[in-house]
Amino acid sequence: MAEPAAPARLTVPKTLSNTPSQAHAAARPQRSLATALTQISKRESQRFQAQKQTRKPRQAADDSDVLHAVLGSLLIIGGVILGLLVGGWLGLGLGAVVVIAGYYFLVLSFGGPHAWLEIFQEFFNM
Secondary structure (H helix, E strand, O other): OOOOOOOOOOOOOHHHOOOHHHHHHHHOOOOOHHHHHHHHHHHHHHHHHHHHHHOOOOOOOOHHHHHHHHHHHHHHHHHHHHHHHHOHHHHHHHHHHHHHHHHHHHHHHHHOOOHHHHHHHHHHHO
């Protein structure tokens, strides 16, 4: 009967010798991926909670926002009706002025007080 073959020896190439940086890495305790992800998740949730506590929650719709939205919508509808009733170039001009005023209040309700500044900056950057 033949004797079983001895297992092959693994040799470490010289490029993987123990350098000081590898020795330091070997001495460092290895964390699992799940542990690292759990710690990162805890840190991020704590940071989020801290930010959440420092910010004042914004209401879904302030009274002024609703007022501006209603006023803007009524001015747009009124401007179109006024333009059609007056007719001609005068109707087109009056309707356009009233509709633009409606757009102002409508954008003010959605974007806040600085919305028009941002719109004009984007328009003139084109």
